[in-house]
Amino acid sequence: MKDKIYQRFAERWRETVDMPPQQVGFLTPLYKRVTKQLKVMPWIPFLMGSLIVVLGIYYVLGSSIASWVSILQRGF
16 A cells, blocks of 8 residues: 555656756746746845835835825725
């Protein structure tokens, strides 16, 4: 019984491990560089991205961002 379960597990494991590498066309080198960084230390790109988004919103809305935040806080 245990041998059959292990054999099924081993077959499924081989199917999973034998997957081809991910290809995204001409963006494959960029994809590999980005995913390598995200696997090692994901918080730095996320923090930088959020900082850029916040500064962009501040640039677009200016000082009225405080009133927008207040409206959103009351709505939720």
